[in-house]
Amino acid sequence: MGQLYDLKVLIENKIKADGLDAMEVKGKIGLRSGRMLAFIKADTPDDPAAVAKLKQAVKDVLNISA
Amino acid sequence: MKWNLIRTKVLAALLACLVVGVGGTLALMHYSFARNSQALAVESVSGAQKLFTILESREISKMTAVSEMLIVNPQIRDAFAARDRDLLMKTTVPLYAKLKSEGITNWAFYTPESDATFFLRLHSLARFGDITMKRFMIDEVLRTHAMVTGNELAKGGFGVRIFRPFYDAQGKEIGYLELGEELGQFIHAMKSQTGEDYGLLLSKKFMDRQAWADSNAVWKRRDNWDDNPDFVVADKTTATDSIMRFQGELAAVPAEGTVLEHVRDGNSVFVRGIFPIHDAAGNTVGAMFVVRDISAVYVAMRHTQNILVLLIIVSLTVGIILVLTLLNRLVFRRLRHIITVATRVVGGDYETEIRVGSDDEVGQFEQLFEQFRRVFVDLLAHLPEMQEKG
Numbered sequence: 001m002g003q004l005y006d007l008k009v010l011i012e013n014k015i016k017a018d019g020l021d022a023m024e025v026k027g028k029i030g031l032r033s034g035r036m037l038a039f040i041k042a043d044t045p046d047d048p049a050a051v052a053k054l055k056q057a058v059k060d061v062l063n064i065s066a
Numbered sequence: 067m068k069w070n071l072i073r074t075k076v077l078a079a080l081l082a083c084l085v086v087g088v089g090g091t092l093a094l095m096h097y098s099f100a101r102n103s104q105a106l107a108v109e110s111v112s113g114a115q116k117l118f119t120i121l122e123s124r125e126i127s128k129m130t131a132v133s134e135m136l137i138v139n140p141q142i143r144d145a146f147a148a149r150d151r152d153l154l155m156k157t158t159v160p161l162y163a164k165l166k167s168e169g170i171t172n173w174a175f176y177t178p179e180s181d182a183t184f185f186l187r188l189h190s191l192a193r194f195g196d197i198t199m200k201r202f203m204i205d206e207v208l209r210t211h212a213m214v215t216g217n218e219l220a221k222g223g224f225g226v227r228i229f230r231p232f233y234d235a236q237g238k239e240i241g242y243l244e245l246g247e248e249l250g251q252f253i254h255a256m257k258s259q260t261g262e263d264y265g266l267l268l269s270k271k272f273m274d275r276q277a278w279a280d281s282n283a284v285w286k287r288r289d290n291w292d293d294n295p296d297f298v299v300a301d302k303t304t305a306t307d308s309i310m311r312f313q314g315e316l317a318a319v320p321a322e323g324t325v326l327e328h329v330r331d332g333n334s335v336f337v338r339g340i341f342p343i344h345d346a347a348g349n350t351v352g353a354m355f356v357v358r359d360i361s362a363v364y365v366a367m368r369h370t371q372n373i374l375v376l377l378i379i380v381s382l383t384v385g386i387i388l389v390l391t392l393l394n395r396l397v398f399r400r401l402r403h404i405i406t407v408a409t410r411v412v413g414g415d416y417e418t419e420i421r422v423g424s425d426d427e428v429g430q431f432e433q434l435f436e437q438f439r440r441v442f443v444d445l446l447a448h449l450p451e452m453q454e455k456g
Contacts, residue, residue: 023414026413
């Protein structure tokens with residue numbers, strides 16, 4: 001599993017733990033990172049630029065450091 | 067406050083309108099008050115000048131009529147012709163008391179010599195036999211042997227006077243008769259008619275220090291010669307000297323008078339004006355101040371101003387609330403809905419649709435965005451199939 005997928009799992013866990021609106025949170029992160037989380041699979045290859053953008057989006061929306 | 071928001075910009079523009087509206091109203095009302103007070107002051111100066119001229123003419127006519135009666139009175143005529151001062155005094159003193167109550171404060175007989183010696187002063191019985199001061203009116207009556215009228219300062223004060231030859235039963239000139247009224251009493255008559263306050267100033271250039279002192283002694287008034295450097299206050303209708311403030315040259319006051327300024331004194335607002343007073347020789351020997359209380363006009367203006375300002379504030383506040391409410395309902399709320407739906411689509415919610423509220427500009431955008439959303443969702447649905455084919 002790659003970093004992108006790990007980040008996706010982290011996000012889903014956070015949403016579940018905090019009882020957040022999954023569609024809205026995923027949408028915001030997707031728009032900020034430029035990537036739809038639905039398309040990130042376990043075998044999705046990592047791209048350093050994409051990973052950095054996703055981390056920044058997670059920090060902006062969920063206020064957590066990935 | 068975020069300045070990049072349309073809401074903030076609209077609010078700032080509306081607040082600017084409010085400030086401009088209130089400021090404009092205040093400026094307009096101030097301008098209007100200045101114009102009105104100027105007009106009232108001009109009216110006061112012009113009215114006072116006309117009233118003064120009317121009173122002056124009326125009193126000259128009155129004194130002329132009285133002098134006609136005196137001239138044909140045989141007892142007075144014969145006593146004066148006989149130079150019998152006691153008899154003349156006995157005959158005229160009771161009459162003087164009546165004339166004085168009607169405003170004629172000065173009454174004198176002069177002998178016909180070229181130096182015009184006082185034979186009898188009804189207003190100052192103890193003083194006689196003295197030679198009168200150099201006076202234009204006396205010079206004129208001596209030169210023309212006809213009646214001369216006008217304003218002049220004499221030992222009896224500054225007044226409107228008539229000066230005329232006096233004849234015996236045979237028509238021979240036996241002396242001169244002078245009747246006069248103090249100008250100071252005019253201003254009290256003017257105040258009773260107009261309600262405005264007046265002050266009479268006399269320029270020291272045309273006055274004799276001793277004559278002024280004598281005049282004050284005759285009328286038992288304080289000698290105010292040293293109160294002001296260039297003029298004396300002959301009389302005023304108010305206890306305060308504040309209306310007399312004047313820095314210019316009395317001789318420079320234009321013939322039609324001029325408005326000075328409007329002044330505030332506590333809760334009262336006054337406008338001041340001044341017009342020149344000429345003597346019989348045509349010299350500008352003094353000036354009369356006119357003070358009009360325009361507090362009622364000022365209060366009315368302030369009341370109107372307050373109502374207008376309140377009206378503008380209320381109407382613009384209502385306008386601001388209305389505009390922002392409309393913007394919120396017609397634009398901002400619908401834009402937020404589009405943003406929410408777009409965000410949810412990216413988050414994986416393919417079911418929520420964009421509600422098209424109306425067919426206005428934002429409605430057209432909602433419709434377009436909903437169509438785009440459907441295409442996008444359809445594209446996402448067929449993406450795996452397309453990848454397999456690809």
